[in-house]
Amino acid sequence: MDTRLYPSGKKIIPVGWIETTPTGSDLIKVVRGNSTQKAIMLQNLFKSFPTMAKLPFTETAYATTGAAIKGVSCVALNSLTKLALTIAAPEVGWLLVIYQKDAGTAAHTVTLTSGTYNGTNKIATFNAQNKGLVLLGVSATRFIIVANIGTVTFSGT
DSSP states (O other): OOTTBOSSSSSBOOGGGOOSSOOTTOEEEEEOTTSOEEEEEHHHHHHHSGGGGGOOOOEEEEOSTTOEEOSOSEEEEOOSSOOEEEEOOOOTTOEEEEEEOSSOOSOEEEEESSSBSSSSOOEEEEOSTTOEEEEEEEETTEEEEEEEESOOEEEOO
16 A cells, blocks of 8 residues: 555655654644644644654664664664674563664674563574564563564574
């Protein structure tokens, strides 16, 4: 489905109208059930729903081995040489995206300091551009895999 179609799929939003880098003062157009059109500032939206502000999907690129991933939401593995990173213990509700940004095949590894990805393994290996994982922390020792894009492999106990 084309993501620019809303709400009925009959009207395409022009690409020039799509904001990919919003600011707090931007307005969002909302349409109420009675077709009344309103606008809301992003700042006010986040004040009304404070948990939304805790989802900063700003990409954090890692290009050196040894870094411990903590307090971020989107990890980009970005090195043509092999990276070996660790993830701090999962936290309940932590939504984490990890993907390989570089075009190399060096087999980057991301190891959990405690717990597992899939109930058995604690090492994820990324060996091609745009392979990725979407993870959700469900306990202090466990992420669940929401999506495995491009077949990231798992190993290690």
